Amino acid sequence: MPRRLALRGDLLDFTATPEWGAVDTPALRWRPDHWLLVEDGRVAGVQPGHQPPPEGWQQHDHRGRLILPGFIDTHVHSPQLDVIGSYGTELLDWLNTYTFPAESRFADRAEAEAGAARFVDALLAQGTTTAVVFPTVHKVSAEALFAEAHRRGMRLVTGKVLMDRHAPDNLRDDVVQAERDCIDLIERWHGRGRLSYAVTVRFAPTSTPEQLAMAGALCAAYPGLYMQTHVAENRDEVRWVHELFPEARSYLDVYARAGLMNERSVLAHGIWLDDGDRAALRASGAQIAHSPSSNLFLGSGLFDWRATEAAGGAVSLATDVGGGTSLSMLRTMLDAYKVQAMQGQRLTAWKALHAATLGAAQALGLGDEIGAFEPGRAADLCVWDWAADPVAERRMAVAQGLHEKVFAWITLADDRNLAAAYVQGLPQYERRGGAMAAVP
Structure with a gap:
């Protein structure tokens, strides 16, 4: 497997804990069309999509797809x-x-x-x-x-x-x-x-x-x-x-x-x-x-x-x-939204995603290893399609603002949206012919 891997897509992770109910938050880190650089199984850095990685990096172009921590x-x-x-x-x-x-x-x-x-x-x-x-x-x-x-x-x-x-x-x-x-x-x-x-x-x-x-x-x-x-x-x-x-x-x-x-x-x-x-x-x-x-x-x-x-x-x-x-953690996030809505609260997409990535990592004492795209973190990550059917495609096309788009994605996405899953920079699942398949 390559020592140096570069994945291009829309990078989303967190640097802090989102405030309750805030759809605009400085805790979010959103870097559309960027390269995520992975070296020896760890995040080596991030750079804009128009700036190609150095020679010798194996490149995977996922433009138009969402890249999240696992x-x-x-x-x-x-x-x-x-x-x-x-x-x-x-x-x-x-x-x-x-x-x-x-x-x-x-x-x-x-x-x-x-x-x-x-x-x-x-x-x-x-x-x-x-x-x-x-x-x-x-x-x-x-x-x-x-x-x-x-x-x-x-x-x-x-x-x-x-x-x-x-x-x-x-x-x-x-x-x-x-x-x-x-x-x-x-x-x-x-x-x-x-x-x-x-x-x-x-x-x-x-x-x-x-x-x-x-x-x-x-x-x-x-x-x-x-x-x-x-x-x-x-x-x-x-x-x-x-x-x-x-x-x-x-x-x-x-x-x-x-x-x-x-x-x-x-x-x-x-x-x-x-x-x-x-x-x-x-x-x-x-x-x-x-x-x-x-x-x-x-x-x-x-x-x-x-x-x-x-x-x-x-x-x-x-x-x-x-x-x-x-x-599916996506289904879990959606049900968490419903549970809070029954109590008169609104769970934002950011709060839900944080609790399944960086927030969980920090609660486990693993915030320095997983949960975000900081240099040195393990390259445990997934590549997602924004939409997997015509209804979702239309919803994404008319969504206003990033939070509305991501919340709709959480609501509508499922395992059909997952293009690839990586553990320490190595592909463990890839979608093949419309179905998920284990990587030997």
């Missing part, structure tokens, strides 16, 4: 592709009826490896180049994900799921064996290439206090680990947590008491939080992985993004497949 999905379940779009349940019934039976299959190595490859391919086919992922309770499922992402050179955060109660027999672990498995996975995979380990607590009801304490001890013993879990997604779930942990002030406090709240903690959902919880988020540096498609599909509730941010909490965007109905 999307970052901060909460998604790799084994749940098997249950995406399942009918008729809320959260707790969803787990028992659909999720747990699907996850039990990943005890088999061949199933885990095939599922990991299918999942990573599916992410890239939607323009997602980084993800924070739940596999299953089985050690082999985390191993398969790590191996597949490493083969692609992807930035991936994952770890064996911890569950030692309130789950089927074939999906429960125990504190001692789970700790051994986590330590082995940490020592073999954490920090290897672009991989990071996440201590992965399913959610408070499926871990005993002893297992939660073990998870907190791992976070303390291995600086740099992530922690991922679910919090306050569904009202019945919140009531159950209060019954199981009566000593805790709130659902979020269960994790704080176990030593699981820090700047590398990723908590999915956070719909039913109060002001005390939001203050704890700010103090710890933890983030909420807002999963609007899943929240709507399962009827869980409407997340108050603005209140969380106003209290100093970090918010990123996540698909939460399979509760979510698509791995």
Whole structure:
């Protein structure tokens, strides 16, 4: 593959956090018809389109196309592709009826490896180049994900799921064996290439206090680990947590008491939080992985993004497949807009895109590596068509101003718009004959 690559197109990224509701913001960096220069997998610079790259750079002319940093999905379940779009349940019934039976299959190595490859391919086919992922309770499922992402050179955060109660027999672990498995996975995979380990607590009801304490001890013993879990997604779930942990002030406090709240903690959902919880988020540096498609599909509730941010909490965007109905971050942004609109708020295109690129990177402590086109950042990026059908073409033709155009693109675009996805400057997906195809 070429050491030096030059991509020409309309470059869009961010240098700061957009203000809430602002369609004109200095946080946006818009450079139409520019060359993005990539050397040895990293951004080397940007220059105007009329200024050709020096001799020796492999050139790809994407004039008239949008070039964005690769999307970052901060909460998604790799084994749940098997249950995406399942009918008729809320959260707790969803787990028992659909999720747990699907996850039990990943005890088999061949199933885990095939599922990991299918999942990573599916992410890239939607323009997602980084993800924070739940596999299953089985050690082999985390191993398969790590191996597949490493083969692609992807930035991936994952770890064996911890569950030692309130789950089927074939999906429960125990504190001692789970700790051994986590330590082995940490020592073999954490920090290897672009991989990071996440201590992965399913959610408070499926871990005993002893297992939660073990998870907190791992976070303390291995600086740099992530922690991922679910919090306050569904009202019945919140009531159950209060019954199981009566000593805790709130659902979020269960994790704080176990030593699981820090700047590398990723908590999915956070719909039913109060002001005390939001203050704890700010103090710890933890983030909420807002999963609007899943929240709507399962009827869980409407997340108050603005209140969380106003209290100093970090918010990123996540698909939460399979509760979510698509791995597309574009569909997720559109559903986030709908969730906020139901509460009388308007989510701008800039706020949504930032939360799926630079904002997510910064919340994960990776702002110096991914999420923007700064020199030295990893060249994880995607090339998009503005329109993929006559309706979208017409909408783009009459759009007034950049925000209107980009918001319409978020609303109307899908995987047909994706022309190519690059990880560290290497093409991982390219559109061929109208379909997406993996690059060998």
